[in-house]
Amino acid sequence: MKNKILVTGGAGYIGTHTCIALHEAGYEIVVYDNLSNSSREAINRVSNLIGQPIEFIKGDIRDAEAMRNVFSSHHFFGVIHFAGLKAVGESVAKPLLYYNNNVSGTITLLEIMAEYGVKNLVFSSSATVYGDPETLPIDENSKRSCTNPYGQSKLAVEYILEDLTVSDNSWSLIALRYFNPVGAHSSGQIGEDPNDVPNNLMPYISQVAVGKLDKLNIFGNDYPTVDGTGVRDFIHVTDLAQGHVAALNYLEGQINTGKRDSVGFLPINLGTGKGTSVLELVTAFSKVSGQPIPYKFAERRAGDIASCYASADKAKNLLDWQAKLSITDMCQDSWRWQRMNPNGYYIK
Ligand code: NAD
Numbered sequence: 001m002k003n004k005i006l007v008t009g010g011a012g013y014i015g016t017h018t019c020i021a022l023h024e025a026g027y028e029i030v031v032y033d034n035l036s037n038s039s040r041e042a043i044n045r046v047s048n049l050i051g052q053p054i055e056f057i058k059g060d061i062r063d064a065e066a067m068r069n070v071f072s073s074h075h076f077f078g079v080i081h082f083a084g085l086k087a088v089g090e091s092v093a094k095p096l097l098y099y100n101n102n103v104s105g106t107i108t109l110l111e112i113m114a115e116y117g118v119k120n121l122v123f124s125s126s127a128t129v130y131g132d133p134e135t136l137p138i139d140e141n142s143k144r145s146c147t148n149p150y151g152q153s154k155l156a157v158e159y160i161l162e163d164l165t166v167s168d169n170s171w172s173l174i175a176l177r178y179f180n181p182v183g184a185h186s187s188g189q190i191g192e193d194p195n196d197v198p199n200n201l202m203p204y205i206s207q208v209a210v211g212k213l214d215k216l217n218i219f220g221n222d223y224p225t226v227d228g229t230g231v232r233d234f235i236h237v238t239d240l241a242q243g244h245v246a247a248l249n250y251l252e253g254q255i256n257t258g259k260r261d262s263v264g265f266l267p268i269n270l271g272t273g274k275g276t277s278v279l280e281l282v283t284a285f286s287k288v289s290g291q292p293i294p295y296k297f298a299e300r301r302a303g304d305i306a307s308c309y310a311s312a313d314k315a316k317n318l319l320d321w322q323a324k325l326s327i328t329d330m331c332q333d334s335w336r337w338q339r340m341n342p343n344g345y346y347i348k
């Protein structure tokens, strides 16, 4: 058995997939989640998939006492920190909620980590910190700028992590900047379970394919892209999960070879390096599912950018990680999850 990892937000979409990858890689895991955007059923399914119960604690990262209880009863090597709110539109309507949950919550987590001498962290950052990129593909040295409170909260946490490593070089803090996570576990047992009508493209397409929604609105067909629709770097959530294992392996490697001080604040893109347009994704999904995906072109969505895809070189060179799964795999797995769970996890 390898080191023990605290997974905040481990009941969520990316967290559940990462728990499986961590277990398969031999890590012991403790999940801490307030279930504000997830369900116990997701945890039950992860337990079934790995063939043993996982330790789950219901709690909020802003609750310092509850966190102290967790840290005092476990010896963690580090934390993978997924816990956060992620809806861009909601963040515009409720900025205080987003800053409180995502920024204050992370500060509380870091304070408790410091108290217990746990100084290794992998943080869920986002390609959103690049705003509208000046050049493509986007590498980690690109300028950072955000236009909405959700993005600002991710950027604020990055700055906090950076400042922390400057103040004390025994912290090793990796910010993984995800591009567009999609897909689901190949079993069809776990996947993305949005509340209400999805904001994001892949769950929207899936719900059109399964007949829950009538048609897709494609936001803009006059972008300077291959077919006028937006271009994104879609990455399979299983690949993303492996990226977290690779980040932990890297941290362990640095520490075991006496290079702890050299990690500092390390931002790394997790993307495929390939752009796919909205229309290309619609076509791929329709082919895989055998279902028509009716769509109409609509106005551009406020705040959207034309194109966004990663330079994935740093992850390859430093973490020895690269995405393996294709757009077809992403569509197949999203479709299997949607078909097998037309109403998501049911139990909220
Ligand atoms: P998710 O909502 O499915 O998972 C987040 C989990 O955190 C949920 O289970 C939720 O209940 C929990 N949580 C939220 N606030 C909490 C709090 N205060 N205390 C304890 N638990 C709390 O989202 P996801 O898609 O799995 O995203 C995970 C992380 O990755 C988030 O931080 C998100 O901002 C980031 N991210 C997501 C995407 C994406 O497109 N999904 C892209 C880039 C970055």
Ligand code: WQD
Residues within 6 Å of the ligand: 086, 088, 125, 126, 127, 128, 179, 180, 181, 199, 200, 201, 202, 204, 216, 217, 218, 219, 220, 229, 230, 231, 232, 278, 301, 304
């Ligand atoms: C992708 C493309 C839309 C829905 C968001 C967050 C980002 C990150 C990932 C967390 C765009 C188009 C979408 C629809 C459409 N999350 N689209 N019709 O906006 O790239 O990124 O999720 O960090 O911060 O902003 O993802 O899936 O919403 O959109 O035409 O009904 O699909 O315009 O071009 P986005 P998305």
